[in-house]
Amino acid sequence: MLDGYGHVSVRNPSNANRYLLARAKAPALVTAADIVEYDLDSAPVSGSGTGYIERFIHGEIYRRRADVNAIVHCHCPDVIPFAATSVAMRPLYHMAFFVAQGVPVFEIRQTAGMTDMLIRTPALGKALAATLDNKTAALMRGHGAVIAAASLHLVVAEAYYLNLNARLQLQAMQLAGDKVVYLDAEEAKQATQDYERSWENWKSRLPRP
Amino acid sequence: MLDGYGHVSVRNPSNANRYLLARAKAPALVTAADIVEYDLDSAPVSGSGTGYIERFIHGEIYRRRADVNAIVHCHCPDVIPFAATSVAMRPLYHMAFFVAQGVPVFEIRQTAGMTDMLIRTPALGKALAATLDNKTAALMRGHGAVIAAASLHLVVAEAYYLNLNARLQLQAMQLAGDKVVYLDAEEAKQATQDYERSWENWKSRLPRP
Amino acid sequence: MLDGYGHVSVRNPSNANRYLLARAKAPALVTAADIVEYDLDSAPVSGSGTGYIERFIHGEIYRRRADVNAIVHCHCPDVIPFAATSVAMRPLYHMAFFVAQGVPVFEIRQTAGMTDMLIRTPALGKALAATLDNKTAALMRGHGAVIAAASLHLVVAEAYYLNLNARLQLQAMQLAGDKVVYLDAEEAKQATQDYERSWENWKSRLPRP
Amino acid sequence: MLDGYGHVSVRNPSNANRYLLARAKAPALVTAADIVEYDLDSAPVSGSGTGYIERFIHGEIYRRRADVNAIVHCHCPDVIPFAATSVAMRPLYHMAFFVAQGVPVFEIRQTAGMTDMLIRTPALGKALAATLDNKTAALMRGHGAVIAAASLHLVVAEAYYLNLNARLQLQAMQLAGDKVVYLDAEEAKQATQDYERSWENWKSRLPRP
Numbered sequence: 001m002l003d004g005y006g007h008v009s010v011r012n013p014s015n016a017n018r019y020l021l022a023r024a025k026a027p028a029l030v031t032a033a034d035i036v037e038y039d040l041d042s043a044p045v046s047g048s049g050t051g052y053i054e055r056f057i058h059g060e061i062y063r064r065r066a067d068v069n070a071i072v073h074c075h076c077p078d079v080i081p082f083a084a085t086s087v088a089m090r091p092l093y094h095m096a097f098f099v100a101q102g103v104p105v106f107e108i109r110q111t112a113g114m115t116d117m118l119i120r121t122p123a124l125g126k127a128l129a130a131t132l133d134n135k136t137a138a139l140m141r142g143h144g145a146v147i148a149a150a151s152l153h154l155v156v157a158e159a160y161y162l163n164l165n166a167r168l169q170l171q172a173m174q175l176a177g178d179k180v181v182y183l184d185a186e187e188a189k190q191a192t193q194d195y196e197r198s199w200e201n202w203k204s205r206l207p208r209p
Numbered sequence: 210m211l212d213g214y215g216h217v218s219v220r221n222p223s224n225a226n227r228y229l230l231a232r233a234k235a236p237a238l239v240t241a242a243d244i245v246e247y248d249l250d251s252a253p254v255s256g257s258g259t260g261y262i263e264r265f266i267h268g269e270i271y272r273r274r275a276d277v278n279a280i281v282h283c284h285c286p287d288v289i290p291f292a293a294t295s296v297a298m299r300p301l302y303h304m305a306f307f308v309a310q311g312v313p314v315f316e317i318r319q320t321a322g323m324t325d326m327l328i329r330t331p332a333l334g335k336a337l338a339a340t341l342d343n344k345t346a347a348l349m350r351g352h353g354a355v356i357a358a359a360s361l362h363l364v365v366a367e368a369y370y371l372n373l374n375a376r377l378q379l380q381a382m383q384l385a386g387d388k389v390v391y392l393d394a395e396e397a398k399q400a401t402q403d404y405e406r407s408w409e410n411w412k413s414r415l416p417r418p
Numbered sequence: 419m420l421d422g423y424g425h426v427s428v429r430n431p432s433n434a435n436r437y438l439l440a441r442a443k444a445p446a447l448v449t450a451a452d453i454v455e456y457d458l459d460s461a462p463v464s465g466s467g468t469g470y471i472e473r474f475i476h477g478e479i480y481r482r483r484a485d486v487n488a489i490v491h492c493h494c495p496d497v498i499p500f501a502a503t504s505v506a507m508r509p510l511y512h513m514a515f516f517v518a519q520g521v522p523v524f525e526i527r528q529t530a531g532m533t534d535m536l537i538r539t540p541a542l543g544k545a546l547a548a549t550l551d552n553k554t555a556a557l558m559r560g561h562g563a564v565i566a567a568a569s570l571h572l573v574v575a576e577a578y579y580l581n582l583n584a585r586l587q588l589q590a591m592q593l594a595g596d597k598v599v600y601l602d603a604e605e606a607k608q609a610t611q612d613y614e615r616s617w618e619n620w621k622s623r624l625p626r627p
Numbered sequence: 628m629l630d631g632y633g634h635v636s637v638r639n640p641s642n643a644n645r646y647l648l649a650r651a652k653a654p655a656l657v658t659a660a661d662i663v664e665y666d667l668d669s670a671p672v673s674g675s676g677t678g679y680i681e682r683f684i685h686g687e688i689y690r691r692r693a694d695v696n697a698i699v700h701c702h703c704p705d706v707i708p709f710a711a712t713s714v715a716m717r718p719l720y721h722m723a724f725f726v727a728q729g730v731p732v733f734e735i736r737q738t739a740g741m742t743d744m745l746i747r748t749p750a751l752g753k754a755l756a757a758t759l760d761n762k763t764a765a766l767m768r769g770h771g772a773v774i775a776a777a778s779l780h781l782v783v784a785e786a787y788y789l790n791l792n793a794r795l796q797l798q799a800m801q802l803a804g805d806k807v808v809y810l811d812a813e814e815a816k817q818a819t820q821d822y823e824r825s826w827e828n829w830k831s832r833l834p835r836p
Contacts, residue, residue, distance in 0.1 A: 004829070005722075005824060024824070026828035028832075075720065075722060080795045081796075081801075081802050081807075082802065084799050084807050084809065085799060085807055087802045114813040117720075117810070142718075142719070142721060142808070142810050170801065
């Protein structure tokens with residue numbers, strides 16, 4: 001889901017104006033020593049090393065969304081095609097319930113014209129956060145996605161199922177075009193869950209140190 | 210096939226009114242200590258721990274189907290698109306012979322209107338069992354599938370080949386639309402098998418403890 | 419490519435009227451002790467244990483084809499959709515040069531009407547061998563494929579690239595329909611190769627005992 | 628990306644008229660002892676063993692392109708369908724920025740008529756280099772691709788993302804046909820990067836000796 005890029009952050013549980021994010025490093029290689037604490041302007045307040053250029057994704061979403069305590073940014077492959085089209089993501093099953101909120105697509109050209117596609121500034125972070133608004137996930141055209149949730153366990157599972165729903169939605173559309181039955185908004189709302197069983201399963205599959 | 214969710218049960222071989230199912234846990238993490246015995250009302254009679262919310266899938270199918278001794282519930286990914294459309298699953302090859310019985314789709318809205326998609330009650334379990342009727346597999350719209358068979362070895366292989374047939378059927382339809390030649394009902398009947406060679410192969414690939 | 423089923427045989431290098439094939443067992447579990455020697459009627463002449471029901475695939479192709487010294491039978495997944503349609507396999511690249519000979523589809527109904535799809539008799543083995551004729555590979559409708567070659571190294575690689583060509587041909591057809599440029603017959607003939615580099619690579623990836 | 632075939636070379640950092648390439652061997656099996664030094668005519672100047680037949684791919688691109696210090700030749704599967712059609716590859720996201728330069732397709736028939744598809748001669752190497760021209764990547768019809776870059780780290784990542792972009796572009800076209808929004812040429816230019824984080828990540832995943 002993350003390959004060499006992408007990042008995962010959590011809001012500091014003891015200071016809502018701070019968040020924790022690794023220094024610039026492939027996610028699979030991150031250890032506790034790589035964690036840097038940032039303020040909501042995405043300036044480092046403890047820890048060291050070069051930060052991710054796109055840390056403003058995190059800072060600006062935490063600033064705007066008091067309900068968010070964890071964020072994933074990824075280049076999850078199966079969402080990239082959706083990010084490049086106007087085909088809306090729809091929730092194919094209960095595991096992707098949050099897709100029913102709608103998954104807006106952030107078009108960086110509207111904010112900044114021609115760019116390298118990266119969220120390099122507070123202004124771009126704010127624009128992305130505005131596109132995300134009160135949703136769980138937003139796609140980023142020509143780039144990837146951002147997922148924001150109340151907890152680390154939630155956000156990891158939602159990133160995973162966002163990507164899987166994208167693959168399965170394409171398959172369903174190939175089978176039946178616009179005659180696919182998606183979750184109703186009410187079904188999706190009732191299907192809200194915490195994915196704790198996924199977390200235990202994924203943790204058990206990490207390589208032993 | 211199962212990821213962090215899904216469950217596998219067997220009818221108690223020495224008491225047809227009881228079945229064995231793990232407590233709520235990711236299938237890959239289940240050990241002997243996690244097994245709980247249930248009666249056909251899906252009330253625990255031995256063992257401890259929180260049960261799967263959806264254990265009624267198992268209890269109500271065992272109640273209705275004296276021929277069934279093992280059940281898998283899964284969110285097998287490649288069947289999810291079929292579950293969301295009215296495209297019927299058809300048997301593409303002899304390994305999926307049981308698909309020729311038809312794979313009905315359970316639409317939970319018909320029984321219970323708007324829900325969280327889960328089989329939370331005996332009534333929902335009974336409705337799903339009625340949709341499954343005397344078949345091997347049923348899809349669950351917006352959710353997954355249930356597979357029921359005479360033995361554990363059979364049901365695991367049938368879950369595996371149900372999912373694989375779904376992927377290959379989509380490919381065949383992309384190649385040739387409605388000109389795909391599926392197994393004839395008589396071919397499928399004669400192709401009934403026990404998959405014992407799969408069982409040995411899969412067992413050999415489990416991680417060594 | 420083989421999962422729990424499928425089998426690989428070689429003609430006995432010191433007796434052209436004999437071939438070597440494992441007893442009925444998942445290919446990944448086969449050891450030297452499982453090898454049985456058969457005559458061309460597919461009767462065992464040394465070794466023990468239950469043979470594969472479909473050993474007639476091997477015996478009848480060895481009988482008909484003096485040039486063949488190794489055979490694979492598989493349920494290679496990506497060829498199953500082609501086996502169920504009248505879309506011809508075509509060689510997309512030099513690694514699948516042998517596909518240019520044509521990949522006939524064996525329709526068991528023409529020989530035997532309704533069956534369990536298996537090559538259970540010498541007569542069915544002869545009919546499959548006749549469909550294969552002088553080609554490298556034949557698909558078996560509703561079942562899988564057979565691949566026959568001058569050596570074990572060749573036949574394993576040809577089974578692998580038959581399956582990969584099927585997947586890539588479907589992708590090419592999705593991109594460009596009937597405007598795909600396949601290998602010319604002359605290109606395919608010149609591209610004939612022995613795949614020795616694949617063999618070394620695959621051998622190096624076997625699990626250490 | 629490479630399977631048993633494909634090769635990776637680097638220009639000798641201390642002699643621009645020489646390049647380093649393994650002797651003919653599956654890439655995963657190459658060790659330091661397998662490295663051969665070639666001049667730009669692709670004649671060996673140190674090291675021993677049989678060279679890759681297609682080493683002229685490397686020699687002729689290094690001769691023509693002073694800016695290139697590393698080259699990958701691969702049969703990367705997902706680009707094979709594009710190589711067989713006139714559908715142009717387009718950059719779907721910033722990770723494949725170099726695709727915006729255009730990915731020309733080398734049609735060996737135009738240079739040499741019917742062949743075994745291999746770049747067996749200096750003349751074919753020159754023709755391929757001329758098709759590649761000043762681009763990063765060229766597809767080879769019925770064969771694979773070549774990728775050329777300023778460094779080894781770059782070329783490996785560009786080969787990887789060329790293949791991934793091919794898969795995702797097909798998905799995007801299936802979703803939205805010609806209404807896919809690709810990177811603008813200016814976006815692609817600004818998105819130029821060095822992929823160093825990928826390199827660290829991939830290195831960490833190599834099997835331990």
